Amino acid sequence: MPTTRIFTSSEHAELLELVRDIARKELAPKAAEFEREEQFPRDLFRFLGELGVLGLAYPEEDGGLGLPAEVYLQVTEEIASVWASVAVGVSVHALSCYPIAIFGSEAQRRRLLPAMLDGTTLGAYCLSEPHAGSDPAAMTTTARRDGDEYVIDGTKAWVTHGGVADFYTVMARTSGKPGDHQGISCFVVPADTPGIEADAPERKMGLSASPTASIRFENVRVHVSRRIGEEGEGLKIALSALDSGRLGIAACATGLAQGALDVSLEYAKQRETFEKPIIQHQGVGFMLADMETAIVASRSTMLAAARLKDQCLPYSREASISKLLATDSAMRVTTDAVQVLGGAGYTRDFPVERYMRDAKIMQIFEGTNQIQRMVISRHLERGGSGQIHTLEHRTQAAEAQITPRRAA
CATH class of the missing domain: 1.10.540.10 (Acyl-CoA dehydrogenase/oxidase, N-terminal domain)
Structure with a gap:
């Protein structure tokens, strides 16, 4: 553990x-x-x-x-x-x-x-589209106002819980054209609304118990009371949500890596070669030490970002750093876990091969790690390295963004 x-x-x-x-x-x-x-x-x-x-x-x-x-x-x-x-x-x-x-x-x-x-209903997040993943402003899904309703048309891709969710949080264009950052709005749509269809689940490398599917919206009518925020605030809402979501994925990656290390450590203490446990061989012992170092660094970075969030301080840069570090580390740690177990690690008798397959997607969703590097570099361009969060930063951040109904 x-x-x-x-x-x-x-x-x-x-x-x-x-x-x-x-x-x-x-x-x-x-x-x-x-x-x-x-x-x-x-x-x-x-x-x-x-x-x-x-x-x-x-x-x-x-x-x-x-x-x-x-x-x-x-x-x-x-x-x-x-x-x-x-x-x-x-x-x-x-x-x-x-x-x-x-x-x-x-x-x-x-x-x-x-x-x-309370678990009665389960949600899914609909932002990406077949041709608008890392560039959400390019989305083409539309929500046309018709009296007290909106009519949503379009397709969302790579939806976790697609086809099994009870509600979809959907970003759709209420004005403008693809490429415009303005004009996107946010809706919460019940999954049983007429016109919503889920495609067959994707056949994936890992996370096989977590269905991922494209969701098609055809003439889906949603009451205006299910629009979150004002028209045109959707992209800012989506990006704010992604900052929080990236910390969630950092936690998933850190836990996944920890699980891989737990299995590797137990195996290395019991498996013997040349009349001693393999953990006592420097090649294996140093590998385990590097795995532990990567996990502790990932956890510390994640919790540092979480504390900023808890204090209502800006944490977008730190969320990207955390997601980048934790998911890259998880890929390395799980790969090394398979290596520590040798041939046994390549079989399904041990869970490390599954951990390795599951780790890969974490470098991709909630913004690829290339996107995280773009986010971090833009923060560096604007504010330099090692920003100190003060009351002034808090005030400036609050004035620079839309005002949520409560602290984000």
């Missing part, structure tokens, strides 16, 4: 211990079978919702637990250490709820969030 943990209180430590125990007893025994059969564990999300995991970081008045982001991320990490598909699902659901929780009106939050946060 993870060797380094940072707690903000004894209650948080107890929560993490509880989640760790649940992950070990309830999730780990099911993971290999569900992944092999490409079966989505919907009941586990209801179970996690009942435990409060799906609403950890959202306010109590909306049905959440109101805990700090750094606690939520460590909980996600614990889940990812045994089953990445479930952890990614938790992160994507939180991402789908984010626009409502942060930018929604009080009426929208009261009406929609309780069922989302």
